[in-house]
Amino acid sequence: MNDKNEIGFEKRVIDTRTTVCSVVVPLYNEQDVIGETYKRLTAVMEGLGIPYEIIFVNDGSRDDTEQLARAICAADGRVKLIDFARNFGHQTAITAGMDAACGQSVVVIDADLQDPPEVIPEMLEKWYQGYDVIYGKRISREGETFFKKFTAKVFYRGLNKMTDVDMPVDTGDFRLIDRKVRNALLEVREHNRYVRGIVSWLGFRTCPVEFERKKRFAGTTKYPLKKMLRLAKDALLSFSFKPLRLVTGTGVFLSCASLIYLIVALILGIAGILGMTGIIFTALCTGLFFVGLLMIFMGIQNEYLARMFDETRGRPLYVIRDRVNFDDYDTEARKRQ
Ligand code: UDP
Ligand code: MG
Secondary structure, three states: OOOEOOOOOEOOOOOOOOOOEEEEEEEOOOOOOHHHHHHHHHHHHHHHOOOEEEEEEEOOOOOOHHHHHHHHHHHOOOEEEEEEOOOOOHHHHHHHHHHHOOOOEEEEOOOOOOOOHHHHHHHHHHHHHOOOEEEEEEEEEOOOOHHHHHHHHHHHHHHHHHOOOOOOOOEEEEEEEEHHHHHHHHHOOOOOOOHHHHHHHHOOOEEEEEEEEOOOOOOOOOOOHHHHHHHHHHHHHHHOOHHHHHHHHHHHHHHHHHHHHHHHHHHHHHOOOOOHHHHHHHHHHHHHHHHHHHHHHHHHHHHHHHHHHHHHHOOOOOOEEEEEOOOHHHHHHHHOO
16 A cells, blocks of 8 residues: 555554544534534544544633533533633634644634535545645635625735735635644744634645535624724734834835925925915824824834733633533643643
């Protein structure tokens, strides 16, 4: 048997005596989908015939998600639950799931079945071949608004231009990572996280698996415009210093431009072409314009400053209220791996 794949990586040796795959599912107000998600995921994972675990992370849901997740855990020991003390956000929920995962590979998938679980076997196949990060690439997005599709397109491409890290476009957090990658990710404890960016930053052998992004099975998006903007901001500020350089560049340009303006206004004033009120009015307008600009620039700098403050405070990324079906000792031990 050939133990190399088509591009020469060593084929992976899997130990089927321990958990081969951990599936992390973040949940925020997903009472309408959790049952179906569990069914579809279980059907796919059982079909593979490998030991697996499903880790639900309840991110401070305000509906019956927690109770439903607990009921599933009570009936099926392969399903585990991490219950957050409050809503910490999607990216943090994913992180907590990865922290607790004991599988040789870890899959992150949304709860709403927009990322079809049926793609997981294909991802595992690539992993067996030797790839470390297998990310889902959306070739189409069904049932999403024009606004969402347009902003996503602009965002992924714009981000690539602004950062030095090569991030695949049209890619969400639906991906499979090898335990090595998960362990490396564990070392990156930055707050205001953009997990897919951090995974790209880590490197490793990466490969896409294409899929069609389906309609949400039920419920509504948990990413309103405010959360979308926050994610975009986290992505940009954690991976680029270009906004700061933009400030400097604009400053230099404006200083030169205003100097030229001053000279021209003086000449026009002396020549009597521009009256006194004209000079005062334009000076006032330009003054206000620059004050506004300065405030925007200070705002940009303060965003970076706030992030630094967030890191220096050293607060934990998340607080767990309860764990279900976890061996506590194991979880702590795993954290130190
Ligand atoms: N989610 C979460 N915490 C949040 C917001 C969302 O855990 O604060 C979860 C949500 O339950 C889902 C995934 O993150 O499993 C993606 O959210 P959603 O499907 O609403 O985002 P969209 O697909 O609309 O971008
Ligand atoms: Mg979704």
